[in-house]
Each structure stands twice: as structure tokens, then as C-alpha cells.
Amino acid sequence: MGTKLDMGQILEDLESTSTLDELSAVAVRLRDRLQVEHLIYHWVDGANNQYGYTTYPDAWAERYQEKSYHRIDPVILGCFQRFHPVDWKTLDWSGKVAKGFLQDALSHGVGNQGYSIPIRGPNGQFALFTVNHSCDDETWKRFIDTHGRELILIAHYFNRKALEFESNRRPDATRSLSPREVDAMTLLALGYSRAQVAHSLTISEHTLRVYIESARSKLGAQNTTHAIATALSRGLIVV
Amino acid sequence: MGTKLDMGQILEDLESTSTLDELSAVAVRLRDRLQVEHLIYHWVDGANNQYGYTTYPDAWAERYQEKSYHRIDPVILGCFQRFHPVDWKTLDWSGKVAKGFLQDALSHGVGNQGYSIPIRGPNGQFALFTVNHSCDDETWKRFIDTHGRELILIAHYFNRKALEFESNRRPDATRSLSPREVDAMTLLALGYSRAQVAHSLTISEHTLRVYIESARSKLGAQNTTHAIATALSRGLIVV
């Protein structure tokens, strides 16, 4: 677990992949080279979809899905609010549900040590790159001290590839919003009422409605709130 | 421009800062060590706020602000949709406004070569870490080939520090939402109407209103849309 990595080789390895399967193969090699038990890369979105690659036992992956564990998993919750990588030990495991979850995870073959790197892509994509292992705290600390920085880079390149494949698979019909539409959406997201937004943009409320409506239809949203949420998670507006 | 960097030292240097001023000082040293003309780190948020550190001439920074150039700047627009670092040459500089912008930039002392790394933090934060220089394409390519990966890491750590300072400056008062409130907010964000949400959660619409209202007041939001936007950007719900 303390071996020196040839980063140039690893990153080239990653770069050279052109299918998801190849990426998975690289992930396996990477896991072996890092000498950890598990290596996980997955995306999270609100509709319970998890997508990615894991070396966890299938039983655990299924259980995780079935129980909607992503909603209580401290790793997900914690990483979602942080920027830097997170050692699982530093997360908040107090609380009944978290403890139950942890027990369940351990009993399904998940290692006791973990290090997760949150990754955010365009369009509000959120992913986690995780290495997982069973060992004592001291050993794990040495591993992280040695490979922490390298893992950040690996996670970066890994995600880059995954995004590439994903956007091929689902070419997002991301018609972008016009500047005025962005203005309107942004101000709405900031809590202004339509009257206030119209006033801010010095346009009539009727005109404003046209923007909202066209943004809504571009985003395929059901209503204004949905449009705001969609625009936010696609990264089309920033609040 | 091709010197070997002592990454350990640079990152430690970054880590050791505890004020924004110190971070700025590190940025200057970093610029000198990289032997580039300019080094810029800044955030962009919806309210036109730009915040960060730049070595551009003040005149340019002011002009940029005054003209709201962030709305047409191909670097911002391009990076906002990408995950990986972007060489300015690969961006779309066709179009009248873009060309005018480029001319204006060059005449204010901005170098012709640039490399920008998009960085996304929690709460929808978006930042750019940019190095800028004047030289020919060949020289620039060598520089990027040599330092590209290192720049990613530097950008990561730089942003990490900046986020740290910013969140100190603005401590978020994040009272968390109850499970039921999270349910309500999530479904609303997915575009369901109140009636549909109430039906999904098998509670009355009146009860649902209580959750929405209590979530709204916890989040200090003006209205439901604002509450959804706030919850999303604070990472309390995921869509």
C-alpha cells in the first residue's frame, strides 16, 4: 500500500480508454496497483440513480440501491458539502441511522477505512471517487499521506473520462438559455417575486413571463420551480 | 517557464496560509515561480460578483467589471461547460462580441496565451484558476505539457483555501431539514405540484404546506422557489 505510483503511466492508461468497459478494466488495474480492497467511482443524482463503477460485492450494491442508502450515507452527505477529499473517519457517524448503515456496510464486505474525493462536473454533476480498505488507522493514514495528492489527480482524470462517455451516451439536449433568460432564472432563484424581477430587469411583468416560459420549455420543466431546480443542477445559473 | 516545481513546497505554502492576504502573497510567489505574466483566481456567482485574486492591471479588472464581461467572456462560458482545463486557443472566439472582447483584453495588458482550470465547489460555487502569458504557441504548449497536471493540483488546493476563508467570512447557519421536509423539497424540485407531492407522500396537501413552510422558514427563503434553490445550493437536497 505504500508503493510508488507511476502517475504518467496511470493517467495515460486512463486517457487511452474509449469505452466504459475499458475504463472499468483500468479501474481494476488501478485498484490492484494501489493495493486497496475496493475502488469506487459513481455519480449521484436525486432520482436515486447511481451510475458508475464499483468493486464492492454485488449484494451490497443492490442493498444500497434498494434501501436508498444514498439519502442517509454520511459519505455522500458529507462529501456533498465539502470540496476536499474526505477520510471517512472525519465524518459524522453519530446518529442511529448512520450507525445502522455502517454496520450493514461492514457486514457486506465494505472495508472500515475509506477516502472519498468529491468531484463536480459541468451541469451540476456530482461524483465520488472512493478507495476503501480494511486496516488500522495508522496504516491508513500512511497510505493517504503517501497517495492523497495522486488520488486527486486520478479522480480528476477518471471523472473526465466518465463524463466523456456519459455525454456521448446521453447528448443532453442542453440548449442553453439566453442571457435574459439566465437573468430571469437567477433572480427568481434568489427569491425575488415576478414583480420584483421585472422591476430589476426594467421590463414588464408580461415580458418576464415570456422569458420564464421559454426557459421552462427549453429545460423541459413542469413549472417555474422545476425550471429553477433544473437550471441550478445543470449549472446554467449560479446562486 | 520550464523549471521544475517543488510541488510539496508549493502546496505546503498554500496550506499554511490563514488569511486572504497571505493567499495573495502565495499567488504572487507562485506566479514568479511559474514564470508567467499573470495568475488569476476568481469566483463567479449569479449576482455578477467576482471575487478573488488577480495580477491583471487594475484598469482591466475594472473594465471587466464595468462592462459585465463575464457574460460574454468565452473563457468563462467555455469553462462553465467543461470539466477539464482549457487552453484559450481551443475556445470559440468567432463572433463579433468575442472578438471585440479579445481585442480589448489584449490592449489592456492581458497576454495572448491562457490556460484556465474550472473548479467547482459545494453549494454550486464556480471558480477559475488561470495562468496567462504572452508568447508563441510552441512555447506555450511546452509550458502546458510540463505543468498541466501540477496546475490542476495547485488550482485544487488554491480553491480549497479560498473556500475555507469564504466560509469563515459567511458562516452559513445551516439548520438541517427534517426527513419529511427533505422529501417535500426534493419532490417539488423534481417538478411535482403540491397536489402530486402530497399524494406521493400520502399526506394531505395541508400537511404538506406545513412542511414547505417550515423548510422555507428554516432556510430563510422568501418563497418556495427560493427555498428549493437554497436547499439545492446548500446541498441539502439532490436532484
Next chain:
DNA sequence: GCGTGCCCCGCTTTTTTTGGGGAGTAGAAA
């Protein structure tokens, strides 16, 4: 035992938003 937070339900009134129309300008792209 008391407060606090969570969970559930009811009514009414006012305000806001939404859904459908239609029309004209300017500027950029093809």
C-alpha cells in the same frame, strides 16, 4: 414534567402564478 421537534389534519382569503392567445423590433446568421 416540560420543552422541542417532528408528524398529521382542517378552514378561508388574498395574492401570485400559470396557461393560452397575438404582435412588432433589432441584430446576427445562413
Next chain:
DNA sequence: TTTCTACTCCCCAAAAAAAGCGGGGCACGC
């Protein structure tokens, strides 16, 4: 040149949401 997109304005009726009031029960920690 034509075509397209973005931007601006207007009307109306219906639906939805907000905002105000009220009620009760359960579990947890101090």
C-alpha cells in the same frame, strides 16, 4: 436577402400557491 433568434409588449381567465387562523399526537432529551 431571407431567416432565425432574442427581446420587448399586451389581454384574459383559471389554477395554484401563500398566508392567516385553528386543532391534536408522538418521541426524545434535560
